[in-house]
Amino acid sequence: MLAPPGSPEPPARQPEAEPLPLTQAVWPSGLPEALYLPIALLPQLRLNPEQFAEFCALNPDAVLELAANGSLILMTPTGSETGGRNSALNALLWQAVKRSGLPLKLFDSSSGFRLPDQSVLSPDASLVALERWQALTPEQRRGFAPLCPDLVVELASLSQEGPRGVTALREKMAAYQRNGARLGWLLIPHQRAVEVWGPEGERPVRIEAAERLDGASAFPGLTIELAEIWEG
Numbered sequence: 001m002l003a004p005p006g007s008p009e010p011p012a013r014q015p016e017a018e019p020l021p022l023t024q025a026v027w028p029s030g031l032p033e034a035l036y037l038p039i040a041l042l043p044q045l046r047l048n049p050e051q052f053a054e055f056c057a058l059n060p061d062a063v064l065e066l067a068a069n070g071s072l073i074l075m076t077p078t079g080s081e082t083g084g085r086n087s088a089l090n091a092l093l094w095q096a097v098k099r100s101g102l103p104l105k106l107f108d109s110s111s112g113f114r115l116p117d118q119s120v121l122s123p124d125a126s127l128v129a130l131e132r133w134q135a136l137t138p139e140q141r142r143g144f145a146p147l148c149p150d151l152v153v154e155l156a157s158l159s160q161e162g163p164r165g166v167t168a169l170r171e172k173m174a175a176y177q178r179n180g181a182r183l184g185w186l187l188i189p190h191q192r193a194v195e196v197w198g199p200e201g202e203r204p205v206r207i208e209a210a211e212r213l214d215g216a217s218a219f220p221g222l223t224i225e226l227a228e229i230w231e232g
Contacts, residue, residue, distance in 0.1 A: 046070035049114050053143055056112075065112070065163075066120035068175070075122075075163050081232045082164070085155055085189060089125050092224040093153070100221035103130035107149070114144040115179040121172060127151040127219075148179040151219060155229075156188045173197045173204070183218045192230050 047055060052066045065073040090108050097104050104127045112122045126149035133141070140146055154172060157164040166188060173184045177200050184197035186204075194210040198218075215222035 045072060047072070049118055049120055049144065052120055065122055066118075068115075068117040068119040070118075073163055082155060082157055082189075085187075085229050085232055086124050088228045089153060089155065089187070089224075092228065093125055093127070096222050096224045097127070100215075100219070100223075102219060102222060104128065104150070104219070104222075105130055105133045112144040113149060114146045115148045115175070117175070117179055119175065119179075120144050121175065123149060123152040123172075123176070124155045125153040148176060148181050150181065151183045151185075151215070152176045152181050153185045153187065156186065156190075158190050170195070170204075177202075183215060185213060187226075187229065189230055189232065192226075194226070 047066065047070050049066065052064075052072075055072075056062065056064060063075040065075055067073055086109055090106065094106055097106055107123075107126045107128065109122055109124045111126065112120050113126070114120050128145070128147065128149050132147060132150070133145070136145060136147070152173070154169045155164075156166045156169050159165050162168065166186075169186055173186050173195070174197075176184050177197050180200075181197070182199055184204075186195040186197065188194065192209055194207045194213060195204045196207065196213075197204045210226055212226060213224050
């Protein structure tokens with residue numbers, strides 16, 4: 001029916017809603033569609049730890065971490081020198097644990113941990129009290145163990161920038177501290193310096209020309225010599 005003269009125009013028809021962006025489209029499983037595509041790190045992509053685990057399974061060659069806000073952190077491969085230092089670090093820690101007799105389990109840089117803030121991070125080396133590890137279920141051990149390591153170690157690269165630079169690693173050390181780590185060592189090889197991070201509330205202490213590290217009261221008897229790591 002025609003409207004009488006002078007009547008207001010009927011409201012314009014609203015356009016149909018646009019489809020959700022790719023990263024918000026949801027498949028029946030509840031996972032974002034982007035998880036099923038070749039890796040493309042889109043800044044707006046947000047995942048929970050379960051989705052992140054599946055994303056890593058679908059992209060096994062990707063080296064990733066998950067921030068507490070659900071965003072992905074692309075961890076580029078280390079240079080050969082840093083890789084050699086990392087291998088030396090893990091060997092020295094393994095020997096130190098054996099000498100100390102402390103009930104600790106050692107993990108390398110490929111081990112991811114689901115922290116209480118729901119981030120998933122992978123320290124260059126870490127130690128977990130054996131009692132805490134044994135309290136986990138077999139399923140929890142196979143995935144990203146839902147705990148923060150008791151001792152975390154990170155090795156900084158020469159560059160100040162990027163996820164392996166000193167600035168980013170200090171942020172990670174602070175995250176470990178907030179999530180319950182008892183002790184953290186940030187090793188800065190090109191300066192032969194170490195930042196020692198204690199429990200939450202304690203300020204980090206920098207050691208110049210560091211030659212030796214020990215676990216102090218948190219891990220009595222746990223000591224490593226740093227010469228082999230500094231040499232690269």
